[in-house]
Amino acid sequence: MTRYLRHLAVLPALALATASPGAEVAPAASDEPFAEAPIALLLDMSSGQVLFARDADRRFMPASITKVMTLFLAFEMIEEGKLSPGQSFAMSEQAHRDWYGRGSRMFLELGEAVTVETLLLGIANVSANDASAVLAEGAAGSVEDWVSLMNAKAREIGMDDTHFGTPNGWMDEGRTFTTAHDLALLAREMISRHPQLYRYYLGREGLAHRGIAQANHDPIRGKVEGADGIKTGFTNQAGFGFLGSAERDGRRLVMVAAGAGSSRERAKVSIALMEWGFAAFDTRNLYDAGAHVGHALVQEGAQRTVPLVAAAPIKATFPRGAAGTPTLTIRYEGPLQAPLEAGEPVAELEIALGDAPPSRVPLLTGAAVPQANEWQRLLNGLASLFQ
Structure with a gap:
């Protein structure tokens, strides 16, 4: 802004x-609230106010949370008429060499044509690395050109402490980095600009493709009332992170937790941070x-x-x-x-x-x-x- x-x-x-x-509300019972996440932020989208922040401007590797920018960029292109959910892209030889059997995936085969809609569902709900590469090549001509568009979009919306080196957040020796503030900004822009696409693609139970059913590992979906996304991330270097959102009674909260030591700790802090945000504050x-x-x-x-x-x-x-x-x-x-x-x-x-x-x-x-x-x-x- x-x-x-x-x-x-x-x-x-x-x-x-x-x-x-004189009434006060403490964020947690301990002296170090939400200690499971070294980096944490909670934003009330209805007012734009930050309700809690710890090291929110510290750069870190987002791992698969990177895919949120890939989703946002695709949503922007759909709204601009540059991309259609019904068009199909095939897995190229390059994408197959780079991503077949690597990390979380949709198990796409060489030459398999998949609609943009299915690719986006796979990226959003089962964190498909292969789908991210296929979408990038199909929509921009190459992964490198797609990543350039990601970085241009980050600059456009004010993500000044973020740089992307891949479309999916795979380890790249630290070339991909972001901050909690920047991720909250990305979530806010995606939800406010594209509410219908957000509701359609995000927050599903999982995805079945080619007879292989996979679950969404979102730690707050089904645990926090109103939770509807957004994206987990994990690598050995980055630890466990989460960019999440939930809406109740017209109030939407966005949270970031990063650097947790396990998926269990990530889930614990994510649920606690969200529930505290709804219980401890009123928006007027x-x-x-x-x-x-x-x-x-x-x-x-x-x-x-x-x-x-x-x-x-x-x-x-x-x-x-x-x-x-x-x-x-x-x-x-x-x-x-x-x-x-x-x-x-x-x-x-x-x-x-x-x-x-x-x-x-x-x-x-x-x-x-x-x-x-x-x-x-x-x-x-x-x-x-x-x-």
């Missing part, structure tokens, strides 16, 4: 809390979509300010039972330059609550501002003398 830092306005606090003052509405939030200064416009409105419902997440009000700050780089169209993303609303990292959501221009004529420029100049 673009950073708007030059101009800011602190809004009056919203009196939202109704619980008794601040502004409805389209609601007036504030204004921004405009230069050389027919009006000296433009109203700023919420691009979507804006929410804040509070510890359950705690009293408090968020600090709301409008940030934008300006004054904005006229002319402006209605609905342009020109600012952000920063939401800060307690010691938690602040979240930011986009604000749009609520009206068009044409360029000033000579008389309006004169009036604007006179008005600025009395500010």
